[in-house]
Amino acid sequence: VVEEFGGPEVLKVKTVEERALSDNEVLVNVKAVGINPVDTYIRNGTYARKPELPYTPGTDAAGIVDKVGSSVTNWKEGDRVYISGSLTGSYAEKTICTESQVHLLPDSVSFEQGAAIYVPYATAYASLFHRANVRPGETVLVHGASGGVGIAAVQIAKAHGMTVYGTASSKEGLEIIEKYGGIAFNHREVDYQDKILAATNGNGVNVILEMLSNVNLANDISNLIGRRGRIIIIGCRGNIEINPRGLMGKTASVIGMALASCSQEEFDELFPAIQAGLENGTLSPVISPFSFTFDEASESHKHIIDRPAGTIGKVILKP
Secondary structure, eight states: OBSSOSSGGGBOOOOOOOOOOOTTEEEEEEEEEEOOHHHHHHHHTOSSOOOOSSBOOOSEEEEEEEEEOTTOOSOOTTOEEEEEOOSSOSSSSEEEEEGGGEEEOOTTSOHHHHTTTHHHHHHHHIIIIIISOOOTTOEEEETTTTBHHHHHHHHHHHHTTOEEEEEESSHHHHHHHHHTTOEEEETTSTTHHHHHHHHTTTSOEEEEEESOHHHHHHHIIIIIEEEEEEEEEOOOOSOOOOOTHHHHHHTOEEEEOOGGGOOHHHHHHHHHHHHHHHHHTSOOOOEEEEEEEGGGHHHHHHHHHHOOTTOOBEEEEEO
């Protein structure tokens, strides 16, 4: 529970009373919780959207349906599910969702993997298809491709016939990119941008998914994006100075991406696409070797921002 905005230390474990379900609501017994960077921004009070205090953080989790409201027809007690948001917050042993926030978790997908689906895979899909309008045969560069959204983007783009380049810095990160069909580049190497350009025969890439735009955007524009290319801003932690002339000459675009701004029509498309990928095995969420308990929630928030060496995939909280 967060009772005041601030640093990771404001996260407290508390017992709260379970409220009654409304007709269209589903109670989920949570087995694993996914942590997202946006959780830390909201907790700080610096995000555009501020919840009313006190609140329970989190949108991502997976578990088993415990109870359903009287008008719920798609779910029953015992169903394995993952969630795409929650009415009461996912950092909890039990969470209440609307019927539409609950999705089937295939038997082949673990609860930990289920907690890594919603924000990473929905963000990656919407960025690629709804913002970048990417097409098979195009080249996609994923900056920060060893994180939750990055790995999701590599898997989705590869499954749809794109050539995927991914950047990371650790041995583990570079290996996970290549495991899922991407071509890996170490962004700590001074000449890594030259290597990416060489891989495109000097043409630049068609699409860049940018997880740290306050560091990379200027070089994305001046060096890496190709003609009529699209740079999708997924993550930003500060300001950066750019020269818009780099976009003019290439007729390139910079487009913002926020999952909360997706339309209902976009969600209606992306969830079935993600479900199909989970069921046929082309999508497989990767779990970080670092996991935390609820009592360690404050440490988990420090970890997801600092991302110590060797951190790959989705960081998980366990009740």
